[in-house]
Amino acid sequence: MCIILSTHYYKQWYNHSHVAQTTKAAMTNELRRLEDFLIQTGFPAEEKINFDRFYYDPTTEVYEPFDEEMIDNYILHLKMKNSSDNLLYNSIVYLRSFFKFLKAANLIKHNPVAFYRNSHYKRPIRNKWLSVDECNKLLHLAINKDPDLKQDYVLLLLMISTGLRNSEITNLCYHQIDFERDVIYVDKGHKTTASTVYMTNTLKRVLKEYTNHPDYKKRLSNGNQRLFYTDTGREHSPASLNIKIKKLCKNAGITHVNVSPHSFRFTCARLMFESEISLVTIQRQLRHKYLATTLRYLGLDSASKELIEDLSNITPDVDYE
Structure with a gap:
């Protein structure tokens, strides 16, 4: 059940993005988590995702792109699983990087994470300065x-x-x-x-x-x-x-x-x-x-x-x- 990892989106990103292999592995795990969430919400497991035609709006009879509301729901899903602030922060960072690549490569028209607020940054401040x-x-x-x-x-x-x-x-x-x-x-x-x-x-x-x-x-x-x-x-x-x-x-x-x-x-x-x-x-x-x-x-x-x-x-x- 690979609705994202089997797509041209993932293959293009994996083959052409300039990130380290360790980062690719971590981002791949993040995309797997997103896949699992989408399947749980009812997305057909046998279908490949189209980020530009994700929602069908019957009132306008047009398809809407994967959007910030879906990211909100995904982050809420992770919170309900008691995910740490570090995992939540990294999830947003990885998705932002992934969608930024897709937008730059003209593979999507809309980047749902471009202006998404990441409020889970919890890095402790240590006193490293001299008086x-x-x-x-x-x-x-x-x-x-x-x-x-x-x-x-x-x-x-x-x-x-x-x-x-x-x-x-x-x-x-x-x-x-x-x-x-x-x-x-x-x-x-x-x-x-x-x-x-x-x-x-x-x-x-x-x-x-x-x-x-x-x-x-x-x-x-x-x-x-x-x-x-x-x-x-x-x-x-x-x-x-x-x-x-x-x-x-x-x-x-x-x-x-x-x-x-x-x-x-x-x-x-x-x-x-x-x-x-x-x-x-x-x-x-x-x-x-x-x-x-x-x-x-x-x-x-x-x-x-x-x-x-x-x-x-x-x-x-x-x-x-």
Whole structure:
């Protein structure tokens, strides 16, 4: 009884959609659940579904497409089976992706999930950011450790104020800094597409001092473009940067949270927000595709998220930044 999985809809999606095999398997299971529901509601098991001619309306004598009301009934059916919020959320995400593909491929005229509200997103907010006081402790520790070159001080200040990712920091080179435009060009790193982040006046000043230091100029003259190096003079890797950050935090007495380089993306977002910088500007600085991701970084409550989603029609992206 495959009223969906045996159709050209499913075959075209399965053969031509650009999703991972694990995702295809999960979405196939979701479509099986939808099939079972439709059969329980009376859809003939021997018929293949036509999403554009799903209902027959005797008052108008025309066929109506598969619509949001049917999705509502399906979600209610799942709720009555005591499905978790996670399953309900994923069901809507998978159906949205499936029907979006069908619409883009001109296989259907109407996407019933295009504007369907997904109110089952229940991802707990964890405190991943550092306070202003903790940032100051780290910076004070770093500058006392190396008052001459100040490499760790510059590294920490850059991470706190730009929100760059671990791999973007470790790949950062001198030529990416534009002191005239007050920006850093970012084009290397995990999840990175070519873009820019802004520098504060303080960061710009200390970067100039750092890159004009004789020790750094010597590295540069030897062809070493990387901005930061380990204490032994080697190029940083994401793993070595993680070790350095944990060591600095331990020495500064910061133990309430498991700090990693990624914690500074959360910290950057939070400090900008507390400085009353707009959400869109924070999203731009962190280069998030969805504003809902930025809201999660800020630790805003679900009511705030729902308001933003209402205004912007945003689907929260479940990436794992």
